[in-house]
Amino acid sequence: MSANPYTHLGFNPVPGNVSVVSDLTAKLQKSAQTLADAHTMIEKLRSGSSWEGDAAVAFREQLDGALPKNLQNAHTSITKATTALSDWQKALDGYQDRARTLDGQAQTAKGKIETAEGTEKTAAANPDLKLAGKTFTDDAELKNAQARLDKATEELNNAREAVNNAKTAYNDVIKKARELEENHATDARGKARILRESTDKLAPEEPNWFEKAMDWVGDNLTDILGAIAAIAGLAALFFAVPVGPILLLVAAAASAATLISRLSNPVVRASLKDGFTKGEFDSDFWNNAVGVVGDTLGMVPGIGAAARGINGAARSASAGAEALTLGQKLSSAGGKTWLAAQRIHAADNPLTTWLVKGAANPATAAKIVDVSVSGAGALTGTYGVAKNLWDEIKNPAAENAATGADGVRAGSFDGAGHGATALKTLKILFGAH
Incomplete structure (x- = not known):
């Protein structure tokens, strides 16, 4: 199993290999062209007049069977599959580009979480927070202590709010990645259905269908x-x-x-x-x-x-x-x-x-x-x-x-x-x- 390329998201929302799909699409295109050339050649042999005699007649009788039709149907089927794969290649490339963007956003969000948590830790360690509950006989000392306590408390609250905001931003990125995952899966199922249907009413009956x-x-x-x-x-x-x-x-x-x-x-x-x-x-x-x-x-x-x-x-x-x-x-x-x-x-x-x-x-x-x-x-x-x-x-x-x-x-x-x-x-x- 290949490593997850989106380490900051923590999962791969858009599995697939664009180059593999591209190679397969190219091979199918080549196959479709080969079938088209074969069908053209067969049609020329069936209708040509350069070859005469009993052997030519017997050969053409064999060509008048299911072969020409099957060649044409195969070409049509593979052409449909090629189109579906080509569309999927473009879609997959777009999905993965979006995933890379989200992974970068997740990395940034994680960095902000770490920074905010560090600030929170520092704020929580402020010794002025321990002034709460202490008693002072001098009004000036009391005012000074209260001001320091208020400032330390405000800094701690702000730091905690920053942590929450950073985590919310990260969760929003993950939510978008999950939505991307669902869109990718839905699109993949649709393309798979098109591939299955590419042989509908074109391919000969599949053997062993009952089994x-x-x-x-x-x-x-x-x-x-x-x-x-x-x-x-x-x-x-x-x-x-x-x-x-x-x-x-x-x-x-x-x-x-x-x-x-x-x-x-x-x-x-x-x-x-x-x-x-x-x-x-x-x-x-x-x-x-x-x-x-x-x-x-x-x-x-x-x-x-x-x-x-x-x-x-x-x-x-x-x-x-x-x-x-x-x-x-x-x-x-x-x-x-x-x-x-x-x-x-x-x-x-x-x-x-x-x-x-x-x-x-x-x-x-x-x-x-x-x-x-x-x-x-x-x-x-x-x-x-x-x-x-x-x-x-x-x-x-x-x-x-x-x-x-x-x-x-x-x-x-x-x-x-x-x-x-x-x-x-x-x-x-x-x-x-």
């Missing part, structure tokens, strides 16, 4: 499963029996799969471990922690239905006079699980019920609240998948906002609703009333 698509699904499986769970949970609110309870169980199963997928990632486990053992509560930790809590809560309806179904089947079997076959036991457990799922689906969220208690139409208000909360979950889940498809919508602020929204929802509505389900399930399992 690559499956690789992408594997790489983003956690986000995909989380989105499925959130969307299924939202859809369950709009349907009665039998679709609603089925969607509820689908959401629970997807939540369980999401949790397994999330915790199988060593990076996620390491982030959670570092948070609890080293106090590294960064954005990755909170994103993973909120995800684990949300996945766990999302599993509750499915686990509750299954537990209550198995418990009910076991009690029915123990109360029966005849022994049941394995198939009869499974059928009984399945039926009672389905009945439990219907009851869980129909249950009210205690927090929602409390919020709409004074509404004119509590049932309608509760529906609006539940749909809004679940809709927010579906939105954040969908964004989690979409940002992996389109780099240009990736935004740290949006990702943090999504994590915050998921955390609030998990700690309020999901916690209340699924907590009530879990509590009722435990009461049923242990025979409490």
Whole structure:
């Protein structure tokens, strides 16, 4: 990794190498010219009359295939890429020139901070500051001491104000550098999109596209499963029996799969471990922690239905006079699980019920609240998948906002609703009333 050239900023807001981009642009321009020359030559061979005979006819028949078109498309594609790279070269040069200016301003600001802190240190060491609280019997001595104290205090206050002003000026430079970093990243994503689109409808179909698509699904499986769970949970609110309870169980199963997928990632486990053992509560930790809590809560309806179904089947079997076959036991457990799922689906969220208690139409208000909360979950889940498809919508602020929204929802509505389900399930399992 190359050293940061902007040492006074403390980070590189505009990574990239102008000379490398320039060299690549020149190579692409040369390639585009070569393709253009090749296409021209092929066209001359196809239409020329200097070569006659069967061999010439056979050769021209081969040239009448996809080769001329592919050569022309390749030339068009590389020309588009060359233009994008040339534009990026100019933009990158401008970004880096701006970064050098900001780095110089940061150096100046740091120098002013050091000078101001030195002045503050000297002012703080002024022995006249120790005159405060002393008593004098002579009025002249008292006046003189008070004047010296006032002057020393004023110098110290001025020095501290100068330190604050110098630090504010430095922070303003860093803020501008961060804005430059964001502009650079946005522009880079835009140019990257143009490069990707330079082959759109021009290049032949890429081989192994299905395998690559499956690789992408594997790489983003956690986000995909989380989105499925959130969307299924939202859809369950709009349907009665039998679709609603089925969607509820689908959401629970997807939540369980999401949790397994999330915790199988060593990076996620390491982030959670570092948070609890080293106090590294960064954005990755909170994103993973909120995800684990949300996945766990999302599993509750499915686990509750299954537990209550198995418990009910076991009690029915123990109360029966005849022994049941394995198939009869499974059928009984399945039926009672389905009945439990219907009851869980129909249950009210205690927090929602409390919020709409004074509404004119509590049932309608509760529906609006539940749909809004679940809709927010579906939105954040969908964004989690979409940002992996389109780099240009990736935004740290949006990702943090999504994590915050998921955390609030998990700690309020999901916690209340699924907590009530879990509590009722435990009461049923242990025979409490």
